[in-house]
Amino acid sequence: MNDQFGRTITYLRLSLTERCTLKCAYCRAGEGECPKKSELSGEEFLRIVRAFTAVGIKKVRLTGGEPMLRRDLLDIISGIRAIDAIEEIVITTNGQHLAGMCAQLKQVGLNRLNISLDSLKPERYAEITGGGSLEKVLSGIDEALAAGFQPIKINAVLLRGQNDDEIDDFIALTKDQPINVRFIEYMPLSATDRTDLRVTGEEILRAHPALQPVEPAYAGQPSRDYQMPGHKGRVGLINPVSHRFCADCNRVRVMSDGMLRPCLGSNEEYSLKEALESGDDAVLIETIRAAIRQKPETHCFDSGFLTGKNMSHIGG
Numbered sequence: 001m002n003d004q005f006g007r008t009i010t011y012l013r014l015s016l017t018e019r020c021t022l023k024c025a026y027c028r029a030g031e032g033e034c035p036k037k038s039e040l041s042g043e044e045f046l047r048i049v050r051a052f053t054a055v056g057i058k059k060v061r062l063t064g065g066e067p068m069l070r071r072d073l074l075d076i077i078s079g080i081r082a083i084d085a086i087e088e089i090v091i092t093t094n095g096q097h098l099a100g101m102c103a104q105l106k107q108v109g110l111n112r113l114n115i116s117l118d119s120l121k122p123e124r125y126a127e128i129t130g131g132g133s134l135e136k137v138l139s140g141i142d143e144a145l146a147a148g149f150q151p152i153k154i155n156a157v158l159l160r161g162q163n164d165d166e167i168d169d170f171i172a173l174t175k176d177q178p179i180n181v182r183f184i185e186y187m188p189l190s191a192t193d194r195t196d197l198r199v200t201g202e203e204i205l206r207a208h209p210a211l212q213p214v215e216p217a218y219a220g221q222p223s224r225d226y227q228m229p230g231h232k233g234r235v236g237l238i239n240p241v242s243h244r245f246c247a248d249c250n251r252v253r254v255m256s257d258g259m260l261r262p263c264l265g266s267n268e269e270y271s272l273k274e275a276l277e278s279g280d281d282a283v284l285i286e287t288i289r290a291a292i293r294q295k296p297e298t299h300c301f302d303s304g305f306l307t308g309k310n311m312s313h314i315g316g
């Protein structure tokens, strides 16, 4: 269905859990140990996805928190795969639990993987993530490629002074393998907006004039894509603040507590919990329709927006 600004909403992001193995400051600042609030069950998530197909959702991304912490992850994926209207199921993961899982993920019907990776230096990676293992992520990437997940998308949030000296090393990953690296601009999705951390796409392009623009892989994609001549993979620039793409936004989010957030950069939310408890899918679908109609025209990242929830809760 279309929202009030004529955007067709086809893409649902499900944050399966707030829990995460990592503690990246820009993602879950101010939070202590991972919260263990009550999460929707796998069956509730499947009811939600089925209801969303009634309004035209075709693509589902599983995220979090860390979606691979859900014990019922494979059941959730195969349940979504059984829903005819869903054409694509993708996951965003920190890669810490990927090795040993890729064949099963492929078998139950996962289409693609995005892996978050903010540094290629083991000690720095551990520092940014609060103890993560780079080795585990790299083995996960190798296994995913071998299992036929191609291309793999690597998401790196660039943080000025922390990892922006690694841009060339990330671009080198695109040389021989079907790996697309996407540089994501820091968004104010924790307690304060650290604008000083933000590295814009324009800065990257100025410093890397050899990057050649290429056609988007699909319509409405958030990244502007480039390629180094002769490289297999792409370099994507995702700049929600300095180069906003709200006019093409086709997505909404449902969090693990059953709250629906039509826009990442707005604190407006709608509860699906009562509709779920009513047992009446028509009520669920009407609640979803009402929320999509109210999707804000644009985010408020550059007008003093402070999020009510961290990214680890909303689902990146």
Ligand code: SAM
Pocket: 020, 026, 027, 028, 063, 064, 065, 066, 067, 092, 093, 094, 114, 115, 116, 117, 155, 156, 157, 184, 185, 186, 187, 188, 189, 190, 311, 312, 315, 316
């Ligand atoms: N745990 C999974 C992972 O690490 O990929 C999925 C959830 S995580 C919230 C999804 C993505 O959001 C990650 O790529 C992360 O780097 C990104 N992210 C989190 N906070 C962000 C922020 N403040 N600005 C930009 N991206 C952010």
